[in-house]
Amino acid sequence: MASRKKEKYSQILEAALKVIAENGFHGSQVAKIAKEAGVADGTIYLYFKNKEDILISLFRERLGDLVDMFNSRIEETDSAKTALRKICEIHYNELESNVNLAYVTQIELRQSSLELRQEIGLAVKPYIELIGQVLRKGMDEGDFRSDLDVKLTRHLIFGAMDEVVTSWLISGRKYSLSAQVDKTVEFFLRGLEQG
Amino acid sequence: MASRKKEKYSQILEAALKVIAENGFHGSQVAKIAKEAGVADGTIYLYFKNKEDILISLFRERLGDLVDMFNSRIEETDSAKTALRKICEIHYNELESNVNLAYVTQIELRQSSLELRQEIGLAVKPYIELIGQVLRKGMDEGDFRSDLDVKLTRHLIFGAMDEVVTSWLISGRKYSLSAQVDKTVEFFLRGLEQG
Amino acid sequence: MASRKKEKYSQILEAALKVIAENGFHGSQVAKIAKEAGVADGTIYLYFKNKEDILISLFRERLGDLVDMFNSRIEETDSAKTALRKICEIHYNELESNVNLAYVTQIELRQSSLELRQEIGLAVKPYIELIGQVLRKGMDEGDFRSDLDVKLTRHLIFGAMDEVVTSWLISGRKYSLSAQVDKTVEFFLRGLEQG
Amino acid sequence: MASRKKEKYSQILEAALKVIAENGFHGSQVAKIAKEAGVADGTIYLYFKNKEDILISLFRERLGDLVDMFNSRIEETDSAKTALRKICEIHYNELESNVNLAYVTQIELRQSSLELRQEIGLAVKPYIELIGQVLRKGMDEGDFRSDLDVKLTRHLIFGAMDEVVTSWLISGRKYSLSAQVDKTVEFFLRGLEQG
DNA sequence: TATGAATGAGCGTTCATTCAT
DNA sequence: AATGAATGAACGCTCATTCAT
CATH class of the missing domain: 1.10.357.10 (Tetracycline Repressor, domain 2)
Incomplete structure (x- = not known):
């Protein structure tokens, strides 16, 4: 279970890296990162305090x-x-x-x-x-x-x-x-x- | 008249420098720069194409x-x-x-x-x-x-x-x-x- | 000019009263009030600090x-x-x-x-x-x-x-x-x- | 078993009363009530149709x-x-x-x-x-x-x-x-x- | 029964830019 | 040239509810 949790955490970071690299900082909305990570917007906030925390x-x-x-x-x-x-x-x-x-x-x-x-x-x-x-x-x-x-x-x-x-x-x-x-x-x- | 024009142009740049230094990039709205320069918001756009241009x-x-x-x-x-x-x-x-x-x-x-x-x-x-x-x-x-x-x-x-x-x-x-x-x-x- | 300003202020309050009466407190979004008042969403904030202030x-x-x-x-x-x-x-x-x-x-x-x-x-x-x-x-x-x-x-x-x-x-x-x-x-x- | 059921039911109501009194209506999320009652969020919905029902x-x-x-x-x-x-x-x-x-x-x-x-x-x-x-x-x-x-x-x-x-x-x-x-x-x- | 991770719709507010005066 | 009131698109975040386990 701990590994599953860690998995999604990394998954989101990975997605953020890709999205920011492709769209730039200002073009990287939380929704876009969530979509890239294959999770719902709200899920982001189970793993990170806010966008900056990502x-x-x-x-x-x-x-x-x-x-x-x-x-x-x-x-x-x-x-x-x-x-x-x-x-x-x-x-x-x-x-x-x-x-x-x-x-x-x-x-x-x-x-x-x-x-x-x-x-x-x-x-x-x-x-x-x-x-x-x-x-x-x-x-x-x-x-x-x-x-x-x-x-x-x-x-x-x-x-x-x-x-x-x-x-x-x-x-x-x-x-x-x-x-x-x-x-x-x-x-x-x-x-x-x-x- | 050309000098008057240049004057206001410099005036706005000067104001921008001060406002950004004091408020940071994200705290520097066009309205704030206009106020510091002593001109109306719209006047900015007679001298600069957009905010980025400033x-x-x-x-x-x-x-x-x-x-x-x-x-x-x-x-x-x-x-x-x-x-x-x-x-x-x-x-x-x-x-x-x-x-x-x-x-x-x-x-x-x-x-x-x-x-x-x-x-x-x-x-x-x-x-x-x-x-x-x-x-x-x-x-x-x-x-x-x-x-x-x-x-x-x-x-x-x-x-x-x-x-x-x-x-x-x-x-x-x-x-x-x-x-x-x-x-x-x-x-x-x-x-x-x-x- | 003062009367025009006051006019729009009252216009928004009037709209708010109508919208809240018709839709209830929780059904009264700022956008709905703005639409009823015939102004843009942002205009609301030229006359009121925030929704509560209305x-x-x-x-x-x-x-x-x-x-x-x-x-x-x-x-x-x-x-x-x-x-x-x-x-x-x-x-x-x-x-x-x-x-x-x-x-x-x-x-x-x-x-x-x-x-x-x-x-x-x-x-x-x-x-x-x-x-x-x-x-x-x-x-x-x-x-x-x-x-x-x-x-x-x-x-x-x-x-x-x-x-x-x-x-x-x-x-x-x-x-x-x-x-x-x-x-x-x-x-x-x-x-x-x-x- | 009926008493066990009733027990948890009352437990949740008790928790709701305490949470609302302490946090106000708008500060009383279902999750907070569940935590105070010592049950999982989802459990609430086994005893109540929705938040309003509580x-x-x-x-x-x-x-x-x-x-x-x-x-x-x-x-x-x-x-x-x-x-x-x-x-x-x-x-x-x-x-x-x-x-x-x-x-x-x-x-x-x-x-x-x-x-x-x-x-x-x-x-x-x-x-x-x-x-x-x-x-x-x-x-x-x-x-x-x-x-x-x-x-x-x-x-x-x-x-x-x-x-x-x-x-x-x-x-x-x-x-x-x-x-x-x-x-x-x-x-x-x-x-x-x-x- | 019970769990709690995951969902995703919903909304107040900001601010660069426009345009009638 | 100058004004500044008006615009409206854009977005981070919350939380009631669901459902696979």
Whole structure:
């Protein structure tokens, strides 16, 4: 019974993801999501407090999965440099192979109420903190410069990758996103300067 | 008479900026903007096609001003490194000294329709291209690595700065944004690596 | 212009009265009232805060008129006994000659939210107080017993008339309401007891 | 088994009374009543046709009990005057000592559909007829005036008491209701007039 | 009998836009 | 050019009732 309940919950989230990706945030009425999920409008409200709660849950669940994936894969890495490469690989690969999710997280979910965006901020935070941990590890192990401002730099790195994904989407995904990993990591590690 | 016309046009844009900054995107009805501008609701539609047109114009005008400022200030610089520093300085300083504009461009205007966001993309493009020009100049002059992917790197740089501004806003502006210029530019130029 | 505004306001109240009388409280959607008034749904909200506000206004305006009528007619009376008879006459006559109003005030408006019923209470209060004043006058002038509890008795009198009107409506108005005035006043004045 | 059935039936009515008294008519969903009664939502519909049927039954049962009480207590009385006093005593005492019932019958149940109110009317009818019987007895025995209109007067009496109870509730029960019996009966018997 | 998850009709309100003045 | 009263489409959410188990 618990699995049936969980099933319908996921079913609705899945439907929401598809509907939002196809119709945009403002074109995604609760009725449309319900229809896509194959349930009645009212059923939505047995599993979610309100429309916003669907979106928050969607973001939280999926981003949670991503962060879990990051954590487990990074444990396997030996150096901070490899870890940073791993992060960028997962970031680009996951969003490239799940375009609906990419579209919804990068484009649609950002045009929501303050409350939702605060929730999204909370969901993104663990990821940004993970980047910070890798930076600190690299500093401790002598791989990274010891004068880095971790709090600033983790945002520089997250923002850089985030923008690359967004511009890839807006461009119409005309090139491979995962093919940008090497050059992105190279930029993070060596910067712009010659030599 | 042309100036009178332009006057009211600017008056409405000014009002829109203030209203959105104070009430958020969803709390900014046309009627509220009209009241703040001191005109009737209908008058808005003599100067703008529709509500979206106000926002697009707002973004375009203000960002256009910024890009003009970038261009003129960068002409004065001698090297690509200095130019990049200048860009970051202006980016952080302008948004720090104009919090309403920062709030509206970073937070509020992003929660709009696809059409508006595409327009915003067009307005941001000249800025991103400017960054690209600086990169190319640095490569030509031997200051920057010759193997840089300009199209990718200009997004990495823009995204990094963009995220820093956003997180500064969300944090409640508890620290100086312009004080982040040095460390940001350092990251762009030298990257993370030791030595 | 003020009269035009007032015109539409009254037009909506008139429509509300008719719609509620014909369809009952629960069958009276805002859209139905708007249609009956010959205006758009949204227009309602230019004149009233919300649906409840229509009902409150309806009650307040009409009952206010009644109380005004009571006051002016009672001034003309010489004794408390005549005044009491006048009150009962107006009460029965007005509601008999305005069945829609009677139906809405006696039956429909009572099935509303606590907030509305409190408002109705406020609107009825001046009327009950008027009855109290007449009682006090009668006591002062020696027409009424000096040991009357005014606060209690005004409710006994109001409740008695109120119930008579309601039962007349529920019975299907099969008899004349105004024909009950004499016997009602007789009961108030002399009570049940034999001589 | 019949008793088990009756048990759950009463259990639901009891729960309905409590829930309506605590949450008001509009705040009393079937689900809430079911929860209070400790049964499933669907179980309600094994004992009652629909929600309205619960309320009708509630009123009918409780008012039936009251009328039974009236009848048995009045048999013990010798004169119509004493009987009338008894009626008023029971009316005020019962509702004062059962505030939930008072609140629900006087305030909440009145804001219901026409159908329900007609049913309530039927339930109240035997009580009003009882008052009529007492009046007739008093006329026969020479205690009451012989020119009374029984059909009218029984409503005057019921309405008077009904309004006193309601205003006592609305006032916040700041005084004793049963302490109003003497003055109420005095008004019924002697009316207002001096001498 | 009893359950409770699922249903889906129903409605008050907002607000961008229009148009008669 | 300017006004602002009027428009009416659009939608999230509730809750009485049903029915498969």
